[in-house]
Amino acid sequence: NAGVTQTPKFQVLKTGQSMTLQCAQDMNHEYMSWYRQDPGMGLRLIHYSVGAGITDQGEVPNGYNVSRSTTEDFPLRLLSAAPSQTSVYFCASSYGGEGAQYFGPGTRLLVL
């Protein structure tokens, strides 16, 4: 099993550009989520999904969109990148909400 995979590993964007961060898991987990990690703030939840076709907002959803068309994939879209979105983004999956979450290796995003 590859577990949770994320692409790209690193990305540089200019303000106003859009992009999609990819996340895939091969463990048949129903729950998937996106977090951003900033120094001293731990990880903060952006969006999450409890199954295909179902998504909801987390703590910091503004500026991000998600969709979940399959169990395996959970892409995160930045519609118009801003410098405040410079961060490290982690995707995670789990069997249930209270289950142990498995994290991907992360995507480092720099917005200039």
Place this chain on the structure above:
Amino acid sequence: AQSVTQLGSHVSVSEGALVLLRCNYSSSVPPYLFWYVQYPNQGLQLLLKYTSAATLVKGINGFEAEFKKSETSFHLTKPSAHMSDAAEYFCAVYNAGNMLTFGGGTRLMVKP
């Protein structure tokens, strides 16, 4: 929503010394609590999980944590630090419908 607070953003110990990383939670009901470890440039890896089955939880790499309801604490310990334990450690609590809420993290440094 439930939250966790990690006391000390940086902890330094000598190799072979006791490791104690502090985490306090705010919850009116028994929570699901987690400790994760993050090595440089990697994603988060689950160390251990508390689900109310036992107050003392043993994890990987010799770490354990004790749930103390009277102190609302879930501190992480290891009897003897190893150089390979140098990493950032995160305490987290499960919030129903809102996935995990993380503490700010504690960076553990191990001196030879």
